[in-house]
Amino acid sequence: MITYRPFWETLKRKNISTYALINKYGISSATIDRMRKGMGISTAKIDDFCKILGCDICDIVEYVEEKP
Numbered sequence: 001m002i003t004y005r006p007f008w009e010t011l012k013r014k015n016i017s018t019y020a021l022i023n024k025y026g027i028s029s030a031t032i033d034r035m036r037k038g039m040g041i042s043t044a045k046i047d048d049f050c051k052i053l054g055c056d057i058c059d060i061v062e063y064v065e066e067k068p
Contacts, residue, residue, distance in 0.1 A: 001066050004035045007049065010059045016052075025052050 011018070021027040027048065034041055049060050 001038075001064050002040070002061050003038065003064050004061055006058065006062050007035060007060045010053055010055055014053055014055075021052070027052075 011021075018032050021032065022029050025048075027045075031041055031045055046057060046060050049055075050057060053059065
């Protein structure tokens with residue numbers, strides 16, 4: 001299962017709010033909401049986040065194996 005836990009940690013570490021992502025960088029609030037709910041987002045959005053945050057993909061998403 002893909003999780004966005006690293007994304008929230010990266011935002012905190014870089015001191016960037018979701019408000020700034022939405023209002024300064026043009027990220028839709030729907031994208032932020034989908035991430036909060038653990039739903040999928042496009043690789044284009046992940047690319048956007050990497051550019052905005054100056055980070056690698058592993059700072060946005062991680063794979064966690066689901067337990068049966």
